[in-house]
Amino acid sequence: MESVVSQYPEFSCISISYWRDEEIIEKLTMHMSDVDMWLFSGQIPYGFAKKWSRITQPMFYVPSSGSSLYKTLLHIAYKQKIPFEQLSFDTLHPTELERVFLESEIASKPLYLKHYEEEILTDEVVRYHYELWKSGKTLAAVTCLKNAQYELSKLGVPAFRVLPTQSAVVSTLALILQTHETMHFKDTQIAVQMIEFDSFSSLTKDTFSTDEIYKIEIKMTEKLLEYTKKINGSLKSAGPGRFVIFTTHGLLREMTRDFTVVPDFAILQLKGHDAVTSGIGIGQTVYEAEINAGTALLHAKEFHKGASMVVLDDKTIIGPLGQPEQITYGYATKHLQALSEQTSLSVATLSKLESILRKIGKIEINAHDLAQYMSIMPRSARRILTELESKGFAQVIGEENPHPRGRPRKIYQIILKQDH
Numbered sequence: 001m002e003s004v005v006s007q008y009p010e011f012s013c014i015s016i017s018y019w020r021d022e023e024i025i026e027k028l029t030m031h032m033s034d035v036d037m038w039l040f041s042g043q044i045p046y047g048f049a050k051k052w053s054r055i056t057q058p059m060f061y062v063p064s065s066g067s068s069l070y071k072t073l074l075h076i077a078y079k080q081k082i083p084f085e086q087l088s089f090d091t092l093h094p095t096e097l098e099r100v101f102l103e104s105e106i107a108s109k110p111l112y113l114k115h116y117e118e119e120i121l122t123d124e125v126v127r128y129h130y131e132l133w134k135s136g137k138t139l140a141a142v143t144c145l146k147n148a149q150y151e152l153s154k155l156g157v158p159a160f161r162v163l164p165t166q167s168a169v170v171s172t173l174a175l176i177l178q179t180h181e182t183m184h185f186k187d188t189q190i191a192v193q194m195i196e197f198d199s200f201s202s203l204t205k206d207t208f209s210t211d212e213i214y215k216i217e218i219k220m221t222e223k224l225l226e227y228t229k230k231i232n233g234s235l236k237s238a239g240p241g242r243f244v245i246f247t248t249h250g251l252l253r254e255m256t257r258d259f260t261v262v263p264d265f266a267i268l269q270l271k272g273h274d275a276v277t278s279g280i281g282i283g284q285t286v287y288e289a290e291i292n293a294g295t296a297l298l299h300a301k302e303f304h305k306g307a308s309m310v311v312l313d314d315k316t317i318i319g320p321l322g323q324p325e326q327i328t329y330g331y332a333t334k335h336l337q338a339l340s341e342q343t344s345l346s347v348a349t350l351s352k353l354e355s356i357l358r359k360i361g362k363i364e365i366n367a368h369d370l371a372q373y374m375s376i377m378p379r380s381a382r383r384i385l386t387e388l389e390s391k392g393f394a395q396v397i398g399e400e401n402p403h404p405r406g407r408p409r410k411i412y413q414i415i416l417k418q419d420h
Helices: 023-031 043-052 066-080 094-103 122-134 146-154 166-187 210-230 249-255 286-303 334-342 347-360 367-374 378-390
Strands: 038-040 059-061 087-090 112-114 140-143 159-161 190-196 234-237 242-248 277-283 308-311 317-319 327-329 364-366 394-400 409-414
Touching (some): 043 059, 066 140, 066 166, 122 140, 140 146, 146 159, 166 249, 242 286, 286 308, 334 347, 347 367
Antiparallel strands (some): 317 327, 364 409
């Protein structure tokens, strides 16, 4: 892989090696701030990185394709004289392995294959090959993993490694370049951040005057100018207590850690009751970005004072930033529009609900949990669920009582079917 990458001057490569699975996360942590893209040699390190979910840069791995297997099988057949039905394989997809056998006119079918989609321990792969060899079912192992080959060889198992083909590495590099160009385009998109604060919140009955309000506005403007400088933006006033900042997608995405944390308002030195409500909009034009920022601000206000929301150019809504109940949802899908027409619920509400269910990984929820995720009152959450139940899109499947003296909470199963 390194020899192929070195042929492309567009790439600056940092080589990272590991021998034990438990080293993967440690190695990734050490270099997280040094790279723009991650290229893994195979599915195992890629799977661990994906499960860790702390990496924000795009990740790729070179697939172990059937074409890279031909050379290994040829070596085994002519030099090792090992029957193909006495080989064990890993990583490759079953249909791909069968296709290689068929195209190579191998009479037998592959009998032993350890296929996996997500992360898997190298030890599990090694154990699979070793047990087959130890029991006499196989004479050798064909692996796509460098570490597995090394461990199997120590155990005395003849192990042959399938190396990624040069064409597979080149194809993956082309995909990385394309992704980088797309990201660069997105980073240069226009971003607008609307910021709103309550000029009256800092006033007392004794100090209430237009002069005091004006002083607060001036002080806030000075602080916002300092914040605007940090994101290389430009600031304009949009009325009492409201400001608009123009910058780029990439700078705001970096400031908010890929739209997961609240923008750095520490520079404003605000008190708790002066919480800033913010809406970030991304667009192809200034007009589109400003419209999206206004929409984001309205959604932020729906959650609570001091919330920050984002509306991307594809109308996806993200937020509230920095909150554990942060969700990502859209509001323009056809099936949700159809559901909205059959209920008294808005498309935005249905979209939030759909996103929440996707986030928690199940279709069962109670009103208390729904209220927490949506930042609404429990009675409002109960109204949503009872409305869905009355129209046949939800049904009560049980109750739970977290507090012995409290009222049992109904558990609803949500069925958002378009063809209802």
